[in-house]
Amino acid sequence: MASILLKNVVKSFGSFVGVQDMNLDVVDEEFLVLLGPSGCGKTTTMRMIAGLEHPTEGEIRIGDALMNDIDARDRDVAMVFQGYALYPNMSIYENIRFPLRMRQVPKAKHDDLIRRAAEMVELGPFLDRKPGALSGGQRQRAALARAIVRQPQVFLMDEPLSNLDAKLRASMRVQIKHMQRELKVTTVYVTHDQIEAMTLADRIVIMNKGVIQQIGTPDDIYSNPANTFVAGFIGSPPMNLIAGTAQNGTFSSAGIRVPCPANLSGNITLGIRPEDCQIGGDNLQGQVYGVEPTGDITYLTVRTANKNIEIKAGREFRAPIDSAIAVGFDTSRLYFFGEDGYRVGVN
């Protein structure tokens, strides 16, 4: 059990900077998710915590100890890999036992620890199989069991669910979250899937191009995105971002008019979430571009001169394509972003 501290960490590969001046404090027992598109530096950050990469500059601490020069095998962190990384020549039992053997845990304790770990991930009946004889989900659970068996200070998980199908992913998600709460081990989890991030995290770190964009709880990040990148990345479908101009307390763009704080002027980007729009109103005039019923909800795409706007309409909503439509916005949930992409007009 330990906190993790990254202080002014930089990682460059030749002239390419993978992670830029990163400061991050992971609290003890926290479940922290690094979220971002591929190539944003989230995996590099995790690999630096693991000791598989070394920072070009800066400090990495686990607990109070400086880790920069500590070898990966001496850091007492366990990692779950995207490709499971099970040892194909060993049975699942031997796979889970491997870290115990390597760390000289007394032999008498092995069996008990292994069975407890296997039980936790519901892998009991498969212990004598080789990894090749298991399904993807079972392999991933074996990898989890191998990580938890020696009760490390820190768990690192690198997109552990991305090789699984959607249904399995959902059930594994719950299992991972439950397990982390039970074991109370500080966890850093890397993913590009915002649903995983939202559902699992105590706090989310959103990264782009090697730079942290925002750190916050899932609720915070959803309802108070710091910039257009975060706003456009979180949510499904993500927030509509509409370029326009603000003048005298009104924001306008082609077919759109909404009130805005009086102190805003010039080029402004309006953000509105699909669920904060309703059919009927006077904020948006456009044509129906597409209607996508999904059962519990209907996605409606409205075309304006500049942009297609996504709206979550009621489950019963239907409309012919190209018919004229008027949409109202919940004006208490409007977001305005300045030319640099950062939030403006917040009280």
Next chain:
Amino acid sequence: MAHSTHTLEKGAAKAAPAAAVYSIRRPRSATAKKMFPYLLVGPAVLYLLAITLYPGLFAMYQSLFVVKFVNWSWAGLGNYTRIIQDREFWAALANTAIIGGLSLSLQTIIAMTVAFYCYRDPFVRGWRIVFLMPMLFMPSAVAFIWKLAFNDGRVISDLLMSVGLVSNNVDWLSSVWLARLTLIVADVWQWTPFLFIIFVGALQGQDEEIEEAARLDGASWGSIFWNISLPMMRPIIVVAVTLRGIDITTMFTNVYIMTQGTPGGATETMSYFIYRQGFRMFNFGYASAASVLMLLITIVIAQTIVKRAFKSGKS
């Protein structure tokens, strides 16, 4: 106007396109289509049969006769019963096992050690080329080089004297084990690269994520190699060592050029024994019988090893 394919000219080809041109060919019959693949592989098969199967069968046939050039007299299994009582045959078999076994073990250990130390080296490509070189030399040239180095040119003796390991010139052919050693050194020098290339390739192909996982599980590089890499490489090791083993069993060039079986037959391998029987003493039937026996022995050993290795690898 009737279109004649015989008078096809540029203009006509443009006017009456592809279909007319292709219709010159008659369609192939079904039998011709079926035979076509056999026709393609035919020459290669004939060639292989001519240089392997025919001589093989001929040797088996010849082994049943006492042959003195054109005089063949039926001997039945006589050659075989004589061979089994021939002390020189058993000595040659033992020599082959001793020299081959030591040489193969050394090659495997050296190749694996070097491969382990350089498979994640950034210059591994360079290493591969350097280590490949001995293999590219003509075997007879290599044998002559080592003959020069050990016996005729005394290079090795001089080197050993200069570092003070020996005080006099070493006569490498004077002692059983020294003579065997020269053959082993030459073979190890030339053929360790073969195993190295295969081993280093296998190690490089290993999933890096698995190594990283083991690293985080607390394993040292040595224990990763011992617990994970080596077991995973097992089938590759078995195949490579078996191939090399078969090659070593038929060791001839080095013996012929460097030692000629001396001293007292201590370096006479099976191949050299067969050569001596056949082409020095002209006992063709006897030599053929020895060849057949050796073939059988090699097949049985190789099959047993491969079968066993793959069987236990699976379970």
